[in-house]
Amino acid sequence: MNAIAVSDLRKAYGGVEAVRGISIAVEEGEVFGLLGPNGAGKTTTVEILEGYRSRDGGTVSVLGHDPQKPGREFRERIGVVLQQSDLWPNLTVREVHLAFAGYYAKPRDADEVIAIVGLGEKSGARVKTLSGGQKRRLDFGISLIGNPDLVFLDEPTTGFDPAARRTAWEMIRALRDLGKTIVLTTHYLDEAQNLADRVAVIQRGVIIRTGTPAELIGGTQSTEIRYRSAAGEDVVVETETPTRVLAELTARAVAAGEELEGLEVRRPTLEDVYLDLVDEPAAEVAS
Amino acid sequence: MRYVLHQLRLEQKIFWRNRESAIFIFIFPILLFLLLGSVYSSRITIHGTSYKSANVLLAGMIGYGVANTAFSGLAIALVIRRESGILKRLRSTPLPPRAYLTSVLASTLVVFLLQTAALFAIGRTLFGTPLPGHIVSLILALLLGAAAFAGLGLAAASLIRSSEGASAVVTVIVLPMAFLSGSFGPTRKYPALLRDIGNVLPLKHYLDIVQAIYLQGHEIWTKPGAIAVVAAWGIGGLALAARYFGWEPRAR
Numbered sequence: 001m002n003a004i005a006v007s008d009l010r011k012a013y014g015g016v017e018a019v020r021g022i023s024i025a026v027e028e029g030e031v032f033g034l035l036g037p038n039g040a041g042k043t044t045t046v047e048i049l050e051g052y053r054s055r056d057g058g059t060v061s062v063l064g065h066d067p068q069k070p071g072r073e074f075r076e077r078i079g080v081v082l083q084q085s086d087l088w089p090n091l092t093v094r095e096v097h098l099a100f101a102g103y104y105a106k107p108r109d110a111d112e113v114i115a116i117v118g119l120g121e122k123s124g125a126r127v128k129t130l131s132g133g134q135k136r137r138l139d140f141g142i143s144l145i146g147n148p149d150l151v152f153l154d155e156p157t158t159g160f161d162p163a164a165r166r167t168a169w170e171m172i173r174a175l176r177d178l179g180k181t182i183v184l185t186t187h188y189l190d191e192a193q194n195l196a197d198r199v200a201v202i203q204r205g206v207i208i209r210t211g212t213p214a215e216l217i218g219g220t221q222s223t224e225i226r227y228r229s230a231a232g233e234d235v236v237v238e239t240e241t242p243t244r245v246l247a248e249l250t251a252r253a254v255a256a257g258e259e260l261e262g263l264e265v266r267r268p269t270l271e272d273v274y275l276d277l278v279d280e281p282a283a284e285v286a287s
Numbered sequence: 288m289r290y291v292l293h294q295l296r297l298e299q300k301i302f303w304r305n306r307e308s309a310i311f312i313f314i315f316p317i318l319l320f321l322l323l324g325s326v327y328s329s330r331i332t333i334h335g336t337s338y339k340s341a342n343v344l345l346a347g348m349i350g351y352g353v354a355n356t357a358f359s360g361l362a363i364a365l366v367i368r369r370e371s372g373i374l375k376r377l378r379s380t381p382l383p384p385r386a387y388l389t390s391v392l393a394s395t396l397v398v399f400l401l402q403t404a405a406l407f408a409i410g411r412t413l414f415g416t417p418l419p420g421h422i423v424s425l426i427l428a429l430l431l432g433a434a435a436f437a438g439l440g441l442a443a444a445s446l447i448r449s450s451e452g453a454s455a456v457v458t459v460i461v462l463p464m465a466f467l468s469g470s471f472g473p474t475r476k477y478p479a480l481l482r483d484i485g486n487v488l489p490l491k492h493y494l495d496i497v498q499a500i501y502l503q504g505h506e507i508w509t510k511p512g513a514i515a516v517v518a519a520w521g522i523g524g525l526a527l528a529a530r531y532f533g534w535e536p537r538a539r
Contacts, residue, residue, distance in 0.1 A: 050379055052535075075381040084536075085372030090304040102293040103380040146380070 003028045003063060003150055003181040004049060010057035011044050018044045020205035021058070026183060028149075031176050033196030034185040035274065041205040042185040043083070046154050049183065050080055063150055076105055079143035079151040079180075083158060086135075089128035093119050093138060096127060097145055104146035116174060117141040118167075133164035140171040150181045157191060169195060189271040201274060217268055224268070225249070228261035290386035291393070298394035302364075311454075312360035313398055316352040317405055320344060323471060324414050331473050338502050341414035346501045347470040348406055350494040353432040354465060356399040359457040361391070361440035366453040369444070374534040384534075395440075396433045403429060424500045424507040431507075431514065432493050435521030439489070441528035448537050464490050489520035 004026035011019040019041045026032040034042045047053045049062050051070030060067060065074040087096050097114055101107035114123050117137040122130065130138065136156070143151055153172065157165040172195050175182055186192055192199045193213045201209040201216070209216060223242040227249075229235050239245045242265060253260050302308055327340040368374050377387060410416035419425045443460070447453050465471060467485035474485055485491045492513040499505040499513075507514070 052375070052378070072381045072383070075379065078379065080376070080379040082372055082376055085376045087373060087376070088301050090301065095300070099293075099297050100380065102297075103290070103377075103382040105381070142376075 001028050002026060002061075004032075004183065005061045006045075006049070006058065007060075008058040009045065009048065009055055009060060011041075011048060011053065011055050018205055019048075019055075022202070022205070022207055023058075024200055024207065024210070026181060028181050029179055030197040031172070031182040031184060031195055033192040033199040034183065034202055035187070035189065035192040035196075035199050036185075036202035037187055040202045042187075042202055043154055045202070046152055046183060046185050050078065050152050051075075076146060077149045079146060079148035081139045081143045081151070081153045081156055083154045085139065087127050087138065087142070090126055092124050092126055093130070093141075094123045096138060097141055100142040100145045106147060107145050108147045110145065113141050113144050116144065116178075117171060131164075132160065133167045136160070136164060136168050137171065140168075140175070144175070144178075148180065150183070151175055153182060153184045155185055155187070157186070157188065165191075189274050216274075224266045225264070226266070227263040230256075230258050234262075290382055291390045294382070294387060294390035295393050295397075298390055299397065302394060302398060308360060308364065312356055313402055316348050316355055316402060317409060319351065319471070320348040320406055320409065321413070323348075324410070327472065332475065333473055333498060333502065336503070339414075339416070341410060341416050342502055343473070343498070344471075345406055345410045345414075345416050346497045347465075347472070347494060349403055349429075349497050349501075350432070350468065350490050351461075351465045351470040352402045352406065353399055353429075353436050353493065354461045354470075354490055356402060357395050357433045357436035358440040358443065359454070359461050360398070361395050361437055362443035362447065362457050363453045365391070365441070365444035366447050367450045369534065370450040370536045372536055375536065378534050392433075392437050395437055396430070399433050400429060419501055420504055421500050421506055424505075425497075427507050428493075428496050428500055431496070431517060435489060435493070435517045435524070438521035438524035438528070440524070441532060442524035445528045445531035445533070464488050467491070468494055470494065489517050492516040 002025045004024065006022060006024045009019055009022040010017070022041070022045060024032070024034075034045060036042050044053065048055050048060065049067055051062075051067040051074065054068055063074065063077050065071065067074065088099075091099065093114060094110060097110040101110055111120075111123070114120055117140045119134065119137050119141060122134060127135070127138065156172065157168045160168065169191070172182065172184065176195075184192075184195060196213065198210065198212050199216060200207045222238045222240045225237040225239065225242060225246060227235055237245060237249075246265065249260065302312075323344050324341050327344060329340060330337040331340045331343040332338075333343065365374075378384065407416070407418060411418060443457060444453075447456050467474065467477075467481055468488050468490035469485070470490065474482055474491075477485070495513040496507060496510045496517070499510050500507060
């Protein structure tokens with residue numbers, strides 16, 4: 001059973017096509033990553049699925065609803081973590097959870113949710129006194145309070161320091177363990193690799209590859225062996241049979257009494273595959 | 288209805304817990320009343336009849352209060368919430384937008400009614416102003432004012448682009464309007480041009496209604512012309528808001 005089915009989705013803003021024919025299927029209970037550089041169309045796609053935006057073409061079904069006509073029943077079943085949102089600064093963590101609980105027909109217990117997201121100690125603290133990571137925990141908490149079946153996370157760690165990022169990852173794993181279907185957009189490769197069951201790589205409004213992180217890496221590139229030769233040259237060998245190549249290489253070096261300086265054996269990471277796919281300099285992608 | 292009550296309680300909590308809004312929106316008109324009431328001691332003449340200055344100032348402050356609460360306070364709060372992403376976040380919940388706006392407006396009305404009650408209580412205690420006579424007319428007038436200025440507040444919230452600019456923009460609108468309309472004292476001796484400007488403003492006509500009820504002891508329906516002008520401004524504001532109001536941050 002698919003939680004989300006999208007076929008040939010299209011959306012343009014003032015003549016510029018942000019999404020140009022995207023098709024994806026998200027299964028119930030999986031963590032689905034939408035990975036791509038800034039401006040690739042990730043947020044547009046997710047906001048169409050969340051019911052924030054209309055589409056120009058294609059068909060979309062989210063939990064059996066058309067999000068273009070988002071009724072109350074649809075809203076009851078989704079949870080949303082936006083890229084940025086500051087909640088009422090003068091309310092306490094518990095009050096914000098109770099406020100959101102009041103919007104849903106069958107909310108979860110506020111204290112239980114606060115415990116799940118690790119804010120138990122901060123339950124009585126005002127929102128304005130929370131750190132960045134704690135505010136993110138709060139965002140996750142209120143996305144959970146309606147007990148949704150499907151949670152959307154739009155770039156949940158962009159602009160975070162490493163500690164806050166780890167926190168967000170921990171939250172996402174907690175959501176998955178609760179059995180939620182999760183759609184996650186990110187431009188961080190390690191995030192997709194670590195969290196997503198399946199990843200769709202999106203570039204300039206189209207999906208250029210879909211699969212599990214292992215599938216995306218596997219088969220697309222061979223293993224890389226690097227070392228510095230006796231002549232001082234950097235040598236890179238790409239091979240499908242790294243064991244044999246390495247054995248020959250080291251046997252020859254041992255026989256000649258040489259040391260292979262800087263010897264390194266590398267499997268491609270999702271990052272290498274991704275950069276090959278989107279064909280952009282790393283600096284731009286990371287920004 | 289369940290949503291409206293829930294959200295109204297929340298809105299009240301948010302309002303009173305925020306020191307800025309509690310002071311600038313609720314206390315400021317009361318403070319001005321105290322200041323002006325202490326410096327004006329003579330009588331003030333309006334439409335050929337002279338009244339105790341404190342009575343006139345009290346009516347003026349009800350007018351300034353409605354502009355401050357329903358127009359400025361509402362506009363600033365909505366812009367800040369829109370720009371900080373709260374409105375967008377709320378839209379993804381089952382809370383119906385209409386229920387949300389209803390509770391925000393009701394909360395504004397609660398603040399304005401409390402403010403008016405405080406003005407009457409302080410006026411009576413310190414300056415010997417009488418309690419209002421035509422209670423039904425007065426309540427209708429307060430509702431009309433809150434609705435009309437809230438309509439204009441929604442329009443302002445729709446047109447103001449950033450949180451930083453919000454309070455500056457509404458102050459630049461409200462203070463001159465209150466001055467030109469006679470909230471702070473009679474406009475009889477103003478230059479003709481300033482009086483002409485004042486005569487098209489909603490607050491001037493609103494003060495006409497409040498003065499007719501509170502000072503002259505008339506019922507609200509003796510002022511159909513002024514009611515029409517105030518209502519027209521409010522409806523104009525609502526029309527602008529219906530066209531331009533957005534739930535998502537603009538300044539990024």
